[in-house]
Amino acid sequence: MADAPVDARSRELFDRARRVLVGGVNSPVRAMRGIGRDPVFIDRAEGAYVWDADGNRYVDFLASWGPAITGHADPLVIGDVRDALARGTSYGAPTEREVLFAEAVTEAFPSIEKLRMTSSGSEAVMGAVRLARAATGREAIVKAEGGYHGAIDGLLAQAGSGATTLGVPTSPGVTAGATSATRLVPYNDLAAAEAALEGAAAIIIEPIAGNMGVVPPAPGYLDGLRAACDRTGALLILDEVITGFRVARGGAQELYGVRADITCLGKVIGGGLPVGAFGGRADVMAELAPEGPCYQAGTLSGNPLATTAGLAVLCRLAEPGIYDLLEEGGARLEKVITGSGAPVTINRVGSMLTPFFGDAPVTDYAGATACDTDLYAAVARGLLARGVYPPPSQFEAWFVSTCHGDDEFARLAEALAGALEEAGA
Numbered sequence: 001m002a003d004a005p006v007d008a009r010s011r012e013l014f015d016r017a018r019r020v021l022v023g024g025v026n027s028p029v030r031a032m033r034g035i036g037r038d039p040v041f042i043d044r045a046e047g048a049y050v051w052d053a054d055g056n057r058y059v060d061f062l063a064s065w066g067p068a069i070t071g072h073a074d075p076l077v078i079g080d081v082r083d084a085l086a087r088g089t090s091y092g093a094p095t096e097r098e099v100l101f102a103e104a105v106t107e108a109f110p111s112i113e114k115l116r117m118t119s120s121g122s123e124a125v126m127g128a129v130r131l132a133r134a135a136t137g138r139e140a141i142v143k144a145e146g147g148y149h150g151a152i153d154g155l156l157a158q159a160g161s162g163a164t165t166l167g168v169p170t171s172p173g174v175t176a177g178a179t180s181a182t183r184l185v186p187y188n189d190l191a192a193a194e195a196a197l198e199g200a201a202a203i204i205i206e207p208i209a210g211n212m213g214v215v216p217p218a219p220g221y222l223d224g225l226r227a228a229c230d231r232t233g234a235l236l237i238l239d240e241v242i243t244g245f246r247v248a249r250g251g252a253q254e255l256y257g258v259r260a261d262i263t264c265l266g267k268v269i270g271g272g273l274p275v276g277a278f279g280g281r282a283d284v285m286a287e288l289a290p291e292g293p294c295y296q297a298g299t300l301s302g303n304p305l306a307t308t309a310g311l312a313v314l315c316r317l318a319e320p321g322i323y324d325l326l327e328e329g330g331a332r333l334e335k336v337i338t339g340s341g342a343p344v345t346i347n348r349v350g351s352m353l354t355p356f357f358g359d360a361p362v363t364d365y366a367g368a369t370a371c372d373t374d375l376y377a378a379v380a381r382g383l384l385a386r387g388v389y390p391p392p393s394q395f396e397a398w399f400v401s402t403c404h405g406d407d408e409f410a411r412l413a414e415a416l417a418g419a420l421e422e423a424g425a
Helices: 008-020 075-085 096-108 121-136 190-196 221-232 251-256 304-317 322-339 365-369 373-385 406-423
Strands: 042-046 049-052 057-060 114-118 141-144 182-185 202-205 235-239 262-266 276-280 345-349 352-356
Touching: 057 406, 075 304, 096 114, 096 276, 096 304, 114 121, 121 141, 121 202, 121 235, 121 262, 121 276, 182 190, 190 221, 202 221, 221 235, 221 251, 235 251, 251 262, 304 322, 322 345, 322 352, 322 406, 373 406
Parallel strands: 141 182, 141 202, 202 235, 235 262
Antiparallel strands: 042 049, 049 057, 114 276, 262 276, 345 352
């Protein structure tokens, strides 16, 4: 059994945190209950590594849930943000950087003709759903079972497998009324989506599911959704908060050749700072205030620090060969996991991947939840004990950055072998 890293400082901080923070964390998954342990408190990060409060170093495959695409503390991002910081943290007024940022995003995503910035991905989704309802004059929103689109009442709905189901709240405090206009369908089930779209305002979908673990779209699925939306008059909202600029410069839309009516973005576009955006067809976006009657606002939207960091990252991602490097890293991660003999089914798209502990293909939420979460938890604990930081849940994506190389993959291979042996897998 591996010698566990010294964790006295993390334990002390968690004890203090539980006295002043709900559950000791500011986002539930950080509590690490999904893998049966207390959280690791991170002190700093650089490149492909994070260090905890006790000084332990980990190869990081969480990547701040995706945005550390060029590695932590990218020198270009840090330098630009340092310069911006000296000019003030927030103005509550328009800036040139907002314009430059919007120009960069619309250049990368042809489906985005106009953009509206927010301060988080959840805000972007909330604005996109409200806009879709305003633009179509309809109320119903279709979403996939297991699809997570932020902590928004109307989308915190989940149902069992089967045909279209009206949304049932999955959290106390979410009213039945809030989810009554949410229609749930299985991911990758085109026939169910086509039926649900009749009379609906929109379907919101992750073009590559990332919050039930990575689940790619079946061949023809996204094209079929596009055609169904065109036929029914519903709007296609693609939630690219994870995939935008991650799987390709133009996101999953570039990768699969599909065009959204509205696109939601986040994570990567802020270079690690809190930011989000939604954008789409000019005629649809014109429904937003101040041009139209659909109200959406954010006091700190377009924050000068976030736009500066975002511009720096988008500049880096425009460099030749970046996405080839990310694809190579994702392939190497897959090879290390499969080569370990772990009893997994791997779903990967580019530099995002999930090893599902089970032997059946995972094409939807039902398949994801059928996996052995106890075994994943045991292996994740074993990896942390050996200096590798995986996602603290079976149902999340692993990410590589442009900084992951030979040393990092070798360390993962060694740690994974020990963790699997310890778990009895």
